[in-house]
Amino acid sequence: MTYALRYDKTIEMIWDSLPEPASQALGDALAQACADPLGRTEPYGEDDGVMRTLVVSELLFAVVYLGHVTRTLHLYQIDYVG
DSSP, rough: OEEEEEEOHHHHHHHHHHHOOOOHHHHHHHHHHSSSSSOOEEESSOOOSSSSEEEEEEEEEEEEEEEETTTTTEEEEEEEEE
């Protein structure tokens, strides 16, 4: 079952500020993560199955929270070093 993507206005502004190729790559990676949250993401620190890292490229990654009960993927942080 696919998870629904959730994020706040601050994350939206950060995402909108990315260069177009990075923004598109993030969108594609998030779509894949919503379809397969545990398979597409990696543990963020200790593997609790909830806080996860989405590695998009060597220059772009995101921190997400998986709400397994509500089937939601919350985008909490975007890091771009390009």
